[in-house]
Amino acid sequence: MIRIAVIDGQGGGIGTTVIKKIVETYGDRTEVWALGTNAIATAQMMKARANRGATGENAICHCVQQVDVIIGPISILLSHAMMGEVTPAMVQSIGSAKATKLLLPVTQDPIVIVGTVREPLPHLVEKLVCQHLSAYLTEGTHLPCP
Known part of the structure; x- marks a missing residue:
């Protein structure tokens, strides 16, 4: 089982979308930690069924040293x-x-990532969870994405 930290801030919408997709795809085969830069973001990600949650600078600095994968916006x-x-x-x-x-x-923020294609968030999350995250799960322990 891998431990995944999902980091988000402000309203937690990106992190919530990611966590819902991870839980839907892999169920209890992963341990998901919701790490919010503020309490609202953490609360929203916990509603998406993260296993654990923590808020703020110290929590994030401490927890990222204990996980296998970190997911979040750039x-x-x-x-x-x-x-x-x-x-x-x-x-x-x-x-x-x-x-x-x-x-x-x-x-x-005023950042352009050259070489990326602008896609809606749900499409990006689908690729992240189904293509990239699946490579970090032990062979045969995850469900294929639709």
């Missing part, structure tokens, strides 16, 4: 992103964590 690697919710300490901890980072190319 903003989690940008200091002061999400209207200042992402701190430099969070960025440093996430970036230096040994966990594989699966990042969605969505941000409200």
